[in-house]
Amino acid sequence: MPDHPPDTSGPSELAREQHYLDHARAQLARMRAAVERLDASKASDADSGIALGEALARRVAALQDDPRTTLFFGRVDTVDDEAWYIGRRHVSDAHGEPVVIDWRAPVSTAFYRASRTAPMGVVRRRRFGVDRGALTAIEDENLVENVAPQKNSHILAAEIERPRSGPMRDIVATIQPEQDIIVRADVGTTICVQGAPGTGKTAVGLHRAAWLLYSFRDRLDRSGVLVVGPNAAFLDHVSAVLPALGEARVGHDTLETLLQHGRVRAVDSAEVAVLKGDSRLAEVVRRAVWAHVRAATEPLVVPRGVRKWRIPAYDVQEILDELMSRGVRYEAARAMLPQRLAHAVLLKLERSGESPDDRVQDTVARSAPMKAYVSSIWPAIDAQAVLFGLWSNEEALAQAADGILSPEKQALLRWDKAPRTKGAARWTDADMALLDEITDQVQRTPSLGHVVLDEAQDLSPMQLRAVGRRSSTGSLTVLGDIAQGTTPWSTTSWEESMAHLGKSDYHLEVLDRGFRVPAAVIEYAAQLLPHMAPGLGMPVSVRDNPGRLDIVPTSTADLHQELVRRVLDAQREPGSIGIIAPDAQIEQPCASLTAAKVPFGRLDQDHGDGEDHDVQVVPASVAKGLEFDTVLVLEPRAIAEAEPDARTGLRRLYVVLTRAVSTLVVLHSEPLPEALSRT
Incomplete structure (x- = not known):
């Protein structure tokens, strides 16, 4: 005691x-x-x-x-x-x-x-x-x-509702029983958390990483723990949680940095990006990799002393077929080939009456004729060269995609004007997941002990495969909300997503009690659910404070003047302020705040200054995972209509509207989307 x-x-x-x-x-x-x-x-x-x-x-x-x-x-x-x-x-x-x-x-x-x-x-x-x-x-x-x-704990409520400032803080004092069950799940258990806005799923995932490192320190210190988030602003927001819990050796990556296999210099159309993210592309690129192994049409001839030893082409082909059937990676099988061929030479030496040992086999395997022969039938390759060959060569793509993709789909993938070298290739974000898949076919990707994947609903099947291979011998904590899927390829089924991650044996936990988002805010945003995620249950706020909701119609001329007035009012109270605007209109609130001499930060990758500001301007596409005491949303209709389809647009808007911890102010000069019928 x-x-x-x-x-x-x-x-x-x-x-x-x-x-x-x-x-x-x-x-x-x-x-x-x-x-x-x-x-x-x-x-x-x-x-x-x-x-x-x-x-x-x-x-x-x-x-x-x-x-x-x-x-x-x-x-x-x-x-x-x-x-x-x-x-x-x-x-x-x-x-x-x-x-x-x-x-x-x-x-x-x-x-x-x-x-x-x-x-x-x-x-x-x-x-x-x-x-x-x-x-x-x-x-x-x-x-x-x-x-x-x-009655309900006032201290607990006060801690949950305490004003925010700076990055996300830990929730060790307020972890709820349903959250604790997830946090303390065994290291060998893969958990998928379907969590509505404000249920603390991100914090739960981070605390799970801290608990695992405490409980399985030796194992995970060797194998590693990684947190994968949707963007750099999100990682900055959560960066203080694990160090506050004494865990500073957890890796943090966005999907872009995790899959950085080249320079992204182009943007795919939604149709092409969805196709490149299709799981069928895994088989297409696998075929493209192994198509580089050529049939043995010439015998292997190895000089040794005054004699030349010959291995017939059919014997070589038998060795090639056996290596290709073993299920090992391309480069590993290629490394085995010289020794297998040298062993065949060794057998011939023995049959001729010699008594060679392993040193002779090694010498033959490293000889110049052997190296030249192996390179001619099993060449060294790299991921960019393989994908460059697919997108620039109609015949190569047709061969790899035969029976998998229709000619029309193949045409979508091919470059209209192929660059002359792979160094000039205009790779896209979707290409990065394919390059990762090819890299893994060439050489196995090392596995970590545990990976925490947040906002998993937004990943394509190929991106999910990329994350999954980094936990092939470890476990995963997968966090997300199907209702917040904002990509054209966002998932509609956790069962499907977990299969792409390679973790069909997983435990699903549903968090629907909202501790962060107040009732007034969640009920307003939940009007969108029937239009974008039919059948998904509405989250329930369990906070005593219902929060504040203001819907403010203005003229276009007065919109930003009203914005500044509302920001100044909000600054009279402690807490953080987030201004979320359509990406295409992000400069306008920045200019208005600058003119009014209101200090602010800007949470996108190109303009973040690394400082903590009470006021942050946030492009709608970067808002996911963030939270502020007061949120001012500009032009909801424009936020929704910026997305490629209506469903994705409403999901983006749902994300934006649920970032508020205490107060949500909706400022609009355009009509609100029809789904937001309540004013």
Whole structure:
């Protein structure tokens, strides 16, 4: 049981808990000082010293106290008369006894899941109100049968609704039971989370990564953990969560950086992009790769001493066929070929009466005639050359796509005017997934221990395959919302998406209780659901505060003047402000804010300055995954109509409308879309 400081002066319960917090902070400082005294230079060798130094630096950083918050946010009292304080990290006293328990430890599970019907050995759950690192309130929930149940937690509600500023923060103090089940799923379990806006699915995925690294540290430190997000603005937004939980060694990538196999210099039409993302293209490019292996029409002749040893073409072809049937990658089979052919020469040497050993076989395999022969029938290739050959050569594409794509579909894929070299190729985003597929056919893609994939509903089958191969021997946490699919190829079925990821054996979890988006906002946005995702259940906001919704029609001339007025009003209250505008109109709010001398940031990849701003201007296409206390949406009709089809347009608008944590203001000079009938 934690060593609670003795109550010698009869202080109030809140003062006693503050005393315990001071005690915990003193113990954390002692732990940090002990690590700082360790000397990495005393390691047995230089390499060990460097590794030890890096490990100590990470440990010192993990033991850094943040005076703006507390070391614990909750406590559970058990039937065994023990009290466990739950916090973001483990803290122990000088005797090794726990002072604060890490939220990821097994004993902490009861803090998140215990209930009156399943108390898990807990008689009381305590939450702490916090302000600038000091305890301000205590709220107890008794889980024994003879005590009346408490109303909803005001501390929990206040923490959920606390104004945002800067990047996303962790939710360790507010994790709900249904979220905790996902967070603590076993490392070998692949989880798919269908989560409505505001249900915390992104935070749950990040906390799952932190829990896995805590619970399976040795395994995942070796194999790695990766978070894949929809864009750079999203990754900036969530970048502080894992370091705040003490996990700084998790990789972060967008799909664009993950699949960066060339320079993107062109944009496909929606029709072509959908076709390139079709899973049937995997077989097309596989055939194109293996088509580079030529039939053996000439014998292999290897000089050795005064004699020449000859392997007939039919024997060579038999070796080629066997290697191609083994299911190994192109380059791995190509590396085996010289040794297999050299072994055939070795057998001939033995039959002639010689006694060659393995060294002779190696010498033959490395000889110049062998290398030249292997290159002639099994040439080295690279992904760009293979795809360049497909898109620029009608005959090569027809052969690879025979029986898979119609001539009309093949014509869509071919370049109208082929570049002269692959270096001049105008690759597109959709080509990157195909290049990744080809690269994996040539040489196996290394697998990570765990991958967290957010906004998965927007990925094409080929993009899903690319992510899936990076967890071929590991597990996945797949996060998304079918209703928020905003690409022409967005999924309508998680079963189909998980199959493309190579994880047909998965567990589906549905989160439909909204903690971030208030009722007024989610009910307004949910009017779009029947028009874009029929049959999908409407999310339910569980917040006490219904939020605020303002629909403001204006003239075109007054739109941006009204925008500035609303921003200035919103700045009177704490919290973040997001201005979401159609991509084509993004310069106009920027100009209006500049003229009014309102500082702001711009959340797109080309203009982000890396600073935290209370006011952010966001193109509609970048809004996914972000959240702001106050959101001002400009011209909803233009946002919807910018997409290639009506369904995708309404889904984009649904995403935009559900970014608000407290207040949503819709400013429009154009008529609203018909689906938004309520004003």
